Amino acid sequence: MALNVLLITLDQFRAECLSIAGHKLVKTPNLDRLANAGVRFANHYSQCAPCSPGRASLYTGMYQMNHRVVTNGTPLDRRFDNVALLARRAGYKPALFGYTDQSADPRDTDGPTDWRLSHYEGVLPGFDCQLFLPEPHELWINHLRLNGFDVPMSAQIALSTEPERPAQFSISAFLADHMCDWLDKQDQPWFAHASFLRPHPPYAAAGKWSTEYDPQDVEMPIEPSANRHPFHEAVMHLEGSSAPADEAGKRNMRAQYYGMISEVDSQVGRVLDKIDALGMWDNTMIIVTADHADQLGDHGLREKLGFFEQSYHIVSIVRDPRHPQQHGTVVTEFTENIDILPTVAEALDQPVPIQCDGFPLSPFIHGTPPKSWRLAATYEYDWRFAYISGEPRDWPWDRRLERQNVTTRIGNDSAYVQFGDGSWLAFDLAKDPTWRTTFEDPARVLPLAQEMLLWRSQNTERTLSGMLMQEGGIGQWPTGVSWR
Numbered sequence: 138m139a140l141n142v143l144l145i146t147l148d149q150f151r152a153e154c155l156s157i158a159g160h161k162l163v164k165t166p167n168l169d170r171l172a173n174a175g176v177r178f179a180n181h182y183s184q185c186a187p188c189s190p191g192r193a194s195l196y197t198g199m200y201q202m203n204h205r206v207v208t209n210g211t212p213l214d215r216r217f218d219n220v221a222l223l224a225r226r227a228g229y230k231p232a233l234f235g236y237t238d239q240s241a242d243p244r245d246t247d248g249p250t251d252w253r254l255s256h257y258e259g260v261l262p263g264f265d266c267q268l269f270l271p272e273p274h275e276l277w278i279n280h281l282r283l284n285g286f287d288v289p290m291s292a293q294i295a296l297s298t299e300p301e302r303p304a305q306f307s308i309s310a311f312l313a314d315h316m317c318d319w320l321d322k323q324d325q326p327w328f329a330h331a332s333f334l335r336p337h338p339p340y341a342a343a344g345k346w347s348t349e350y351d352p353q354d355v356e357m358p359i360e361p362s363a364n365r366h367p368f369h370e371a372v373m374h375l376e377g378s379s380a381p382a383d384e385a386g387k388r389n390m391r392a393q394y395y396g397m398i399s400e401v402d403s404q405v406g407r408v409l410d411k412i413d414a415l416g417m418w419d420n421t422m423i424i425v426t427a428d429h430a431d432q433l434g435d436h437g438l439r440e441k442l443g444f445f446e447q448s449y450h451i452v453s454i455v456r457d458p459r460h461p462q463q464h465g466t467v468v469t470e471f472t473e474n475i476d477i478l479p480t481v482a483e484a485l486d487q488p489v490p491i492q493c494d495g496f497p498l499s500p501f502i503h504g505t506p507p508k509s510w511r512l513a514a515t516y517e518y519d520w521r522f523a524y525i526s527g528e529p530r531d532w533p534w535d536r537r538l539e540r541q542n543v544t545t546r547i548g549n550d551s552a553y554v555q556f557g558d559g560s561w562l563a564f565d566l567a568k569d570p571t572w573r574t575t576f577e578d579p580a581r582v583l584p585l586a587q588e589m590l591l592w593r594s595q596n597t598e599r600t601l602s603g604m605l606m607q608e609g610g611i612g613q614w615p616t617g618v619s620w621r
Contacts, residue, residue: 139326139420140326140420140421140422140459140484140485141323141326141327141328141329141412141417141420141421141422142224142229142327142328142329142421142422142424142481142484142485143328143329143330143331143408143412143421143422143423143424144220144329144330144331144424144426144477144481145330145331145332145333145405145408145423145424145425145426146192146195146235146330146331146332146333146425146426146427146428147333147335147336147401147405147425147426147427147452148188148332148333148334148335148336148337148427148428149336149337149338149427149428149429149430149431149440149441150336150398150427150430150451150452151430151431151433151447151450151451151452152179152181152430152450152451152452152453153450154394154395154398154452155168155169155172155177155452156169157169157172157173157177158177158179162350162354162355162356162395163350163395163398163399164349164399164402165398165399165402166402166406167402167403167405167406167409168402168405168425168452168454170406170409171405171409171423171425171454171456172454172465173464173465174456174464174465175423175454175455175456175457175463175464176454176455176456176457176463176464176466176467176468176498176501176502177453177454177466177467177468178453178454178455178467178468178470178472178498178501179467179468179469180450180468180469180470180471180472180514181426181450181451181452181453181472181473181474182446182449182450182451182471182472182473182474182514182515182516182547183195183427183428183429183430183448183449183451183473183474183516184200184201184449184473184474184475184515184516184517185201185206185207185429185516185517185518185519186428186429186441186442186448186449186516186518187208187209187428187429187440187441187442188209188238188428188429189206189208189209189210189211189238189239189240189257190206190207190208190209190211190517190519191428191429191441191474192237192238192239192261192428193206193213193239194474194475195220195426195428195474195475195477195478196219196220196221196237196239196261196478197213197217197218197219197220197478197492197493198475198476198477198478198479198489198490198492198493198494198495199217199475199492199493199494199598200475200494200515200517200596201517201519202517202544202593202596203492203494203596203597203598204217206239206240207519207521207522207542208519208520208521208522209238209257209522210240210257210522211240211257212240212241212242212243213239213240213241213242213261214242215242215244215245215262216600217492218490218492218616218617219261219262219263219478220261220263220330220477220478220481221233221261221262221263221264221330222262222263223478223481223482223485223487223490224263224328224481224485225263226487227328227485227486227487228326229326229327229328229485230265230327230328231263231264231265231328231329231330232264232265232267232319232327232328232329232330233260233261233264233265233266233267233268233269233329233330233332234267234268234270234312234315234316234319234329234330234331234332235268235269235270235312235330235331235332235333235334236258236260236269236270236271236332236334237259237260237261237264237330237332238257238258238259238428239257239259239260239261240253240256240257240259241253241254241259256271258271258272264330267315267319267329268312268315268316270308270311270312270332270334272292273290273291273292273295274292274295274296274308275290276311277295277308277311278290278295280306280311281295281302281306284306286302286306293339295308296308296334296339296341297339297341298341299341299342299343299344299347300341300342300343300344300347300348302343302344303343303344303345304343304344304345304346304400304403305344306343306344307335307343307344307400307404308334308335308343309333309334309335309343309400309401309404310343310404312331312332312333312334312404313331313404313405313407313408316329316331316408316411317407317408317411320408320411320412320415320417321411321415323415331408333401333404333405335397335398335400335401336394336397336398336401336431337397338431338439338440340389340390340393340394340397341393341397342393342394342395342396342397342399342400343396343397343400344400346396346397346399346400346403347393347396348396349395349396349399350391350392350395350396350399351392352385352388352389352391352392353388354392355388355391355392355395356391357384357387357388357434358380358387358391358432358433358434358435358436359435359436359571359572359573360436360437361373361436361437361438361573362436362572362573364575366554366556366560366562367560368443368543368556369436369443372438372442372443373437373438377440378432378438378439378440378442379437379438379439380432380434380435380437380438380439381434381439387434390433390434390439391433391434394431394433405425409423418458419458420458421458422455422456422457422458422484423454423455423456424454424455424456424477424480424481425452425453425454425455426451426452426453426454426474426477427451427452428451428474429441429448429449429451430447430448430449430450430451431447431448432445432447432448433447435447436572442518442520443518443543444518444543444545444552444554444562445572446545446547446552446572448518449514449516449545451474453472453474455480455498455502457484457502460502460503460504462504463501463502463503463504466501466504468498468501470501470506470510470511471510471511471512471513471514471547471548472498472501472514473495473511473514473515473516474495475493475494475495476495476496476497476498477495477498478490478493478495479493479495479496479497479498480497480498480499480502482497483497483499484499488616490616491599491600491603491613491614491615491616492598492599492600492615492616494596496510496511512548512549513546513547513548513588513592514546514547515544515545515546515547515589515592516544516545516547517542517543517544517545518542518543518545519541519542519543520541520542521538521539521541521542523541524537524538524541525538539557540557540558541557542556542557543555543556543557544589544593546585546588546589546592547566548566549566549567550565550566550567551563551564551565551566551567551576551581551585552564552566552572553582553585553586553588553589555586555589561582561586562575563575563576563581563582563585564576565581599613600615601615
């Protein structure tokens, strides 16, 4: 039977919040069920934050230093391949439920009045929108109004008042409703992307889930170190990234986040049940991941930013029904979201695009681990958005924007952080896994800096660099040359 493919993203989902991963409080029975029926990647990382950069890496298989989507609103270069275009080459009509947060290449727009120049929540090229839910989530809010709820056309108000309405009217339920209705109509192999918003802020769980976890039962976040990098100090005082100052606020934030996780888990469960009821379970590949995670008060921060792993260590489950011998296994090697596109390519018998920085997860899914694998995960964060304005820069002399970034490389017992201004941090995770103890011996730091330099040099953009114009073209050909 031909393979169906379902890619699920859960926005801002921290890896350790799966109950199957050992969380003592949060309940995720449906994701646990999927993990038992597939392979769970326990050390899986997003490549960047916030949403648009993280999703660009997921969809293209590229590190941020190559795709260059550095913030919400950065255009995605039209020359890059992506998971939807790959699915089309494999004969599918990729369906989207939710959003992809990818801005159009300005070279494809129609002038200053083109709406795509004013909104970053565009659709990744290649997808057919079955349910498009960008802010202000107009379709969902109209659905609420039709069901008697007085809700203004405001995403933040509609989401923050979810505790006041029954859970069957949540934005997650709305997406699951449409996904299930669409599945009922499928009689050919399909490829779908279900992009759930939750557990994204505002921290307000839907209906009964808002009281599912007592704030007094949640663990308190990691306190920030007394000796902080200037970047860390600065973002701790920004309204959008500073954690609540009081204990009650921190506990309530976490309790609502956990409620959102359990609520979206229940909606994912509805989709899984529908796939099973329709007899599609044994020929549907299901991939669950996130675009990034959430600080949840750790190190004095909330939301997603900076260099701490709490913003990047995310959920990852891959279920391939063709390899049941591996179902229920847990992979502890470092894996990354850039590995998803190569994995999908191999599952659909398509060549892995040369642009990809990631590797197929297929060996782990098949039960034949590769002879070598990465020994660390790497992610990036860029905050040049705070410095971009309409004023012209003194190009090429003004390179201030290029200094507003940080790259982090995390291994089993250390993490190295390199800032664009030349400053750095090196954390001793073997001694202190809370990221509050740095190496004092410079001899321990040099190898970490060298590893990051090697990572950067070995992952430079390669679309045409492996090809020579000899004998009609030799070496690695780029995707899309139809006459080859």
